[in-house]
Amino acid sequence: AVMMHGDFISQFPILPLVLLPKVSLSKTPCKADVDYFFFFFYFADLLPAKNGEEQTMQFLLEVVEILTNYIRKTFDRSTKVLDFHHPHQLLEGMEGFNLELSDQPESLEQILVDCRDTLKYGVRTGHPRFFNQLSTGLDIVGLAGEWLTSTANTNMFTYEIAPVFVLMEQLTLKKMREIVGWPDGEGDGIFSPGGAISNMYSVMIARYKFFPEVKTKGMAAAPRLILFTSEHSHYSIKKASAALGFGTENLILLKTDERGRVIPADLEAKVIDAKQKGFVPLFVNATAGTTVYGAFDPINEIADICEKYNIWLHVDGAWGGGLLMSRKHRHKLSGVERANSVTWNPHKMMGVPLQCSAILVRERGLLQGCNSMCAGYLFQPDKQYDVTYDTGDKAIQCGRHVDIFKFWLMWKAKGTVGFEQHIDKCLDLSAYLYNKIKNREGYEMVFQGEPQHTNVCFWYIPPSLRGLPDGAERRERLHKVAPKIKAMMMESGTTMVGYQPQGEKVNFFRMVISNPAATRSDIDFLIDEIERLGNDL
Amino acid sequence: AVMMHGDFISQFPILPLVLLPKVSLSKTPCKADVDYFFFFFYFADLLPAKNGEEQTMQFLLEVVEILTNYIRKTFDRSTKVLDFHHPHQLLEGMEGFNLELSDQPESLEQILVDCRDTLKYGVRTGHPRFFNQLSTGLDIVGLAGEWLTSTANTNMFTYEIAPVFVLMEQLTLKKMREIVGWPDGEGDGIFSPGGAISNMYSVMIARYKFFPEVKTKGMAAAPRLILFTSEHSHYSIKKASAALGFGTENLILLKTDERGRVIPADLEAKVIDAKQKGFVPLFVNATAGTTVYGAFDPINEIADICEKYNIWLHVDGAWGGGLLMSRKHRHKLSGVERANSVTWNPHKMMGVPLQCSAILVRERGLLQGCNSMCAGYLFQPDKQYDVTYDTGDKAIQCGRHVDIFKFWLMWKAKGTVGFEQHIDKCLDLSAYLYNKIKNREGYEMVFQGEPQHTNVCFWYIPPSLRGLPDGAERRERLHKVAPKIKAMMMESGTTMVGYQPQGEKVNFFRMVISNPAATRSDIDFLIDEIERLGNDL
Structure with missing residues (x-):
């Protein structure tokens, strides 16, 4: 028994379609209207459905509204980088966010809710304080290019x-x-x-x-x-x-x-x-x-x-x-x-x-x-x-x-010089970080001298370890510092930076800067945060 | 000498920014306003630029306007599947569409024009009459999913x-x-x-x-x-x-x-x-x-x-x-x-x-x-x-x-049953095509019996070849029929279907149906088109 749009609507003869709020492309309806609107529509009402154009456009615009809100927040330093949950928590269903797939279709309203939840429990890789990977940032023209690419779908x-x-x-x-x-x-x-x-x-x-x-x-x-x-x-x-x-x-x-x-x-x-x-x-x-x-x-x-x-x-x-x-x-x-x-x-x-x-x-x-x-x-x-x-x-x-x-579109929009500026700026920022911490109390650099790229590798030494002589005990304890700070960082959701061991070297932070949104204040924030979280370890 | 937004604007002191039309998220401005607006803005004015939020939202909404127009046309049978040009024509620059990359940035207005041109000279793979590949169609919920994926960029x-x-x-x-x-x-x-x-x-x-x-x-x-x-x-x-x-x-x-x-x-x-x-x-x-x-x-x-x-x-x-x-x-x-x-x-x-x-x-x-x-x-x-x-x-x-x-989002929206319906419908359509042409004058099936999948493989035999006995001459001439019809099809832009030889078999059409927008009328159209274009070969 498959429920298609026609069948569905026919179960609600007292709610003819004409009574549903009509919203046109030229203005964004208020939130409540939209949810009400989509509650009665399903996948099968979208294009290529006959007369599906109106719902299709409304649906896509509502998705874009969700995405633009997300983009706004991504660049807003008062929002968190992530809202961390363990796998079992997400699998159990956070506040009704159900990841399981089902046999029957869900309403477009539910689909929009799923989109919001997906973004809510994800990681804002474009946030100015996301430094976790070599790929960071959210380029607006690049994003527009991806939206077009998906639409062209070839x-x-x-x-x-x-x-x-x-x-x-x-x-x-x-x-x-x-x-x-x-x-x-x-x-x-x-x-x-x-x-x-x-x-x-x-x-x-x-x-x-x-x-x-x-x-x-x-x-x-x-x-x-x-x-x-x-x-x-x-x-x-x-x-x-x-x-x-x-x-x-x-x-x-x-x-x-x-x-x-x-x-x-x-x-x-x-x-x-x-x-x-x-x-x-x-x-x-x-x-x-x-x-x-x-x-x-x-x-x-x-x-x-x-x-x-x-x-x-x-x-x-x-x-x-x-x-x-x-x-x-x-x-x-x-x-x-x-x-x-x-x-x-x-x-x-x-x-x-x-x-x-x-x-x-x-x-x-x-x-x-x-x-x-x-x-x-x-x-x-x-x-x-x-x-x-x-x-x-x-x-x-x-x-x-x-x-x-x-x-291609980014190159058109930035020109070769735009890429150059971005890269020079990132390297300047990493030099700023390097100079800030190279002689700072509680920091040790993993290798000496100014980094060649934006990678700045360092140990943060909590006060409790600063007096310890080099040796097995110090190494063992230091090895646990970065993972602990990183875990607290993710729980608090304020920033993200990577760590790893390398050869004989115990866990250290690897800071990288490729994010166009990052500024000196974000570097300062990272260092403050490491110290705030690591001070009592 | 890098030209950034600040420098650029300073060349136009008589046009202060405050005089530019302001448009808010809640209504779409008229076309002329938008172009005028973006003429003065560059990549560097978008987020993460300070106070870049307004321009960013405007820019993205304008891109979405371009994309939703494209989507509308994609499902409109009165539009063409493609507007074919040879590589050298596109490389020479069609009506100012310049593919070359340059050192200096271009205005956001030009970027929007580039987006329109990119779509204009592309192929509408979601068009109800695009049958060229195994992947066809433009699924609206899937598309929304891709837009979100690009925005999450992880x-x-x-x-x-x-x-x-x-x-x-x-x-x-x-x-x-x-x-x-x-x-x-x-x-x-x-x-x-x-x-x-x-x-x-x-x-x-x-x-x-x-x-x-x-x-x-x-x-x-x-x-x-x-x-x-x-x-x-x-x-x-x-x-x-x-x-x-x-x-x-x-x-x-x-x-x-x-x-x-x-x-x-x-x-x-x-x-x-x-x-x-x-x-x-x-x-x-x-x-x-x-x-x-x-x-x-x-x-x-x-x-x-x-x-x-x-x-x-x-x-x-x-x-x-x-x-x-x-x-x-x-x-x-x-x-x-x-x-x-x-x-x-x-x-x-x-x-x-x-x-x-x-x-x-x-x-x-x-x-x-x-x-x-x-x-x-x-x-x-x-x-x-x-x-x-x-x-x-x-x-x-x-x-x-x-x-x-x-x-995942499509599965939520369609349910398992929605995929089932789509697949059954495509196979029904291919059975319709098979039954339509299996005994039709001017057609030969490449293999006998109902196809197992949606692939229907056939030769169209133009009237001039129908009397010829099987042999080298017929084979040689028949081998050229499908490429010629396909070339004319692409020039006229009305539909697209694939052809190829297979082993000893000369070029034949391979029709496949995976497009949710396709209907029997589109199958009929394809056959009419093949006959229209191939009749005089």
Whole structure:
């Protein structure tokens, strides 16, 4: 027994539709009217339902009202970053917020309530005091771009169904390659669902370049191939080595200096060692902006070694790539133009909404060669337009989400200079934080010297630990400080910052700044909050 | 020299801001006012700019006005599906629509114009007469869900920053597993960026289950592993075999019957053959709803063979999985509960906006075991909440887009029965099309009998070819008919339907119906249009 609109309404013959309050696009009705209105409407009353236009527009406008209220609050420092609840609490149903799915439809009123509740119990990642991840902030133009993208609801695989987006992607990738420093922006690239997949592409392409027969014959057709990356690099390189059939043991971890930067001599020694064992060094990943320390590996020195031994050089600039937009900071990626491939995530340092990650490849044709399977049903060679614009056969995906539009629109709206300003401002803010705490009582820096990126890594030492000598007891107690402060921070909902151990180092805070809404006062607030919560530990 | 809002305005001292028309949220201003208003505002005037709230709300409402107009037109049959232009025409700049990125910011007025132009030159995938892909339609509640998702702009990797979405994913995956038929919905799963990646997961997990040492030692640690899939299956299985280091030659293609369904005896013969050669049959993909014919492989018979030889059985239900929601049609996937893993894309047959694809795994722990790298910076074991809710280490991605919310919200709004009705309606429509053309003059069916899914594959034979005997000339001429009609269709913009060759068969039309807006009149229109455009070929 399925209840459709018609049936439903017929149960209420005394409430004919004409008596329902009519609201038009040109004015927002008062709240009570809206709820009353939607109580009687269901999914089946929306477009494409006959005469569904009025309800559809009302419903969407009401959703937008919820979203704009959320946006207002997101930027309001008097609101909390989050209203934390444990999984079991949310699963039990907070104040009627029922996550369970049911067989029968719910009214549009309930759907709107669900939207409000979803936002209420979520985390405001755009809040000026949200510092928890590399991707923070809520860019308004980027958001508008995402709303449009969802409305267009298409797929990047062919020009046929995404003509404008395909061209935007092509032009934007070219621009990014120009900024990397490849002559005339030549080369290739694609937007992928995140930096991990972009990095996976780089390993696949490197293998295809040197051992194309692996595509057809598998890893058995190649000698034992060795990949290199630093101890501080992102775990996606390790995931790629496992997934693509290299094996994590054939990924050699390189030593870093105290700042988390690869020691080139260690790379060369390990390359020589691998060769002496009869293995083939295939691929080196240099990180431009490590996840925890924000370190930039010395690309030029690594490139020298890669050229000497004929190894593919990939630069993982997922986090640090954005600095290429800044005339002041791009020197940190000096040598990036010598890379064979580059990962660059605009959704991190450039503030583009999630997801937006690019893999750029210097040599044209490899992406296609590596991934093409020539599916006749999708990529017909006899179409009426120039089918070289169909991108699907370059990808490991088939359908591919439109990630380009929000980025393109932001670039239009900010200009290259707008990104530059944003990046310079974030780095200034992190310098402010560093200078504020480097000599402050109760703080110890995890590494010495001004950070290269916006990552500021530090321990907060509560008064009770300040007199303790270095040793097992202090380490053990210090290890618990950051998790405790973070837990209290989340319970109080005032701010969020990440922590983690690294190698032998016990848990420390990793502060990162990519949020365009953050100011010095928010940095001050964070430090006050850490001290308020941690003072008595 | 960076031009920011302040500088810009200072060039127009005779136009003080107070003279600009003020418009409040409670009424939509007339068009001319809006353009005038935004001419003087830039990106830098939006939030988080001080006092940026008013402009931000105005800007977003204006974007919504553009989007709701687009939505209205999308469902209006008197509008075109697309306004086709060749790549070079769009690149040259249609009526001032400039795709190039520049150094300096553009006014918000220009940004709004860019939004309108982007939609104008795109393809209305929600139009009732858009039949070109497996993913069609514009679901209003799903769209609202996407708008909210973009506004929340968070990441699925931890409960910490996506508590509600993580739980929604968990509950929805469990519900899907129940529908697959696994006891109590037990098992595991994750939403991935599309069916190709979901299928790639299945191959990775199968390898991990039988040869876990490949994760650390690479493919060299395993014997020669063989994968099986049908000639009609999706090319993503081939992509996975190349990417993951198996090699496409170790993917054995299985023969199908005339309807595109795997012949189980051929599978068994090829399994035996592989074993006799000393290879190890690892993985069989059975397709539930092939891309072109919409064929359902006989899962039970395939499962018998997989059990007999201890082979992983994956069901690729990217396209056909939706039929599990229909009591009338789910028998076509009979035996799916015997699969070890299942791909199911709600963004296809269930009308969820792109992207929304799930990989479901019967055995719990394999996803985690296969992909976990225990990145300390992200997945701290000493968090204050139950960290088993952190999903990131199950994924090959690090950051992961929130694909769940729109689907969850649609399920709430439609109920299970709403999906069932949608699916039954689409299959009824395809039966209508099949019955309309199966004996109609000028049509030949590509395979005989009622289609299993909504795919109806047919040739249109123009009058000039109807008298020709079967042979090279007819084949050659017929091969060109569908591309020509499709090209004219796109030029006129009235409807869109796909075509392709398949094996020895020359180009034919593949009609698919997943669009909730489509009705019998739209099917009639498509046939009229094919005849109108093809009559004189």
